[in-house]
Amino acid sequence: MADASSQIARTVATAPPGPFREFWSSFKENRGAVIGLVIFASFLLIAIAAPLLAPYTPNAQFRDHLLQPPVWEAGGSWQFPLGTDPLGRDMLSRLLYGARFSFLIGLVVVGIASFFGVVIGVLAGFAPRWGDTLIMRVMDIVLSFPSLLLALVLVAILGPSLINAMIAISIVLQPHFVRLTRAAVLSERGRDYVTAARVAGAGPIRIMFRTVLPNCLGPIIVQAALSFSTAVLDAAALGFLGMGAQPPTPEWGTMLAEAREFILRAWWVVTFPGLCILVTVLAINLMGDGLRDALDPKLKRS
Template sequence: MSDATSDTTAYRPPAPPGPLRDFWNSFRENRGAVIGLFVFALFLFIAIFAPLLAPYSPSEQFREHLLQPPAWSEGGNWRFPLGTDPLGRDMLSRLLHGARYSFFIGVVVVGVASFFGVTIGVIAGFAPRWLDTLIMRVMDIVLSFPSLLMALVLVAILGPSLINAMIAIAIVLQPHFVRLTRAAVMSERTKDYVTAARVAGAGRLRIMFRTVLPNCLAPIIVQAALSFSTAVLDAAALGFLGMGAQPPTPEWGTMLAEAREFILRAWWVVTFPGLCILITVLAINLMGDGLRDALDPKLKRS
């Protein structure tokens, strides 16, 4: 009898997985998302340690090596593994430093757009009908314009620069956060836990930002990840059109703009910045799809 009792008391059922482990188990089912996460982490590492990884300064010119082809091409030089640009600057160094600008743009733009967009969306979800209608009609007007065209107009008004380009892209992306947050708040505000908080005497602001908003974060996180790639792409497009970062800033879109006239003579000055933009945006989009699958309970596999 004592042996049976000791066996019973010694057995403990395995503890359920924590929220982070449950998230990772769902996220890793999407192999594309895992690949995107590792590529994103690699580019983030490059962006952080670019000054240590780059062999030269991004603005240092080697006049005797103008348009030097990549090292493995005919006439290449292993001093410049990815070749040089029309001014003799090392392409590898400029690409590594360009990752810093692209990630800086993505973080700032998504941070500004999500902060104001989420705040306005929560207010619209709890606002009187007339104010809610006014806010949403303004957001619809902004969304009715093509995003890049709207950003171009705003940069033309503010003046071409990297900071003004980030402000313009943040304004363009903000309506997406407003609409998404409002829809999530409208579905949450009628639930029992909100009624219980109201009955318990919680103030309006506490209910809005402490009770309801944390339960709306899953779709907002997914939108933030997808907006990050949009910010990088739009910033590169504005830089290519001469309305974003200005030379000699080693931003990928600006590098493409500087190399347009040499596309037939020196393929590498256009190909490598374009590939960096393509790989970064693709990795973030794949990672965003994995976040959506992992955070949306309707999409989780049973």
């Protein structure tokens, strides 16, 4: 009985780690990725708890405190720790609510772009040669335009708004998912497990989306993480150009656009939104590098 128990204990001790434990073991080796994950999670919690953390509503105006400097500057006060903007609105409150819009933009854009991009990429990978060629030439045409310029054209056609900006950015990012998914499908569809599923009588839809696609998710997840930062950056650029979120929406790019004429008089109205964009995009990119190292077997450290 004792020998059996010790044998079981040795078996459990030598059992291979689960998928999540293996992923985390590889991910945490990249210190930059862990720092990026902590910053990303912090911003996400701030975005969720913005109504509880913000001292005021984002559009509340205090006309007696126009362009009041931050608390550490001469003339600042703890009433407005990060100062106020040209309309007397609290910068801290607007930055906190702005995190909500930035994360909403990232989630919606990545969700739309990845869904349609993955579906089209899988279909292209299994399509006849003429269908594959047609799909990929269309994607090449979209990729031939500078991403921000194409997004500007699409928003100009649809009309300036936050929703139209998200749709435009989704269209711009979609070809990246199509090409990546197609390449992964082409490398997987000739493997033995696909042939076995075909022999077992699985239909084409099941083979595409239940058999092959789950084995292609690694690079798609990495692309989604990196596209999240691109979406936040492009949305901020469109907002700065007046083609994205419209005032008084507390979106970081729109806040920069509203304050650009006061850059010499009140540095804080442009510095704080710019820093939020910079830190968020940097954190997501660092996290994306860690995901790539952890999910790509060729890049895993021995």
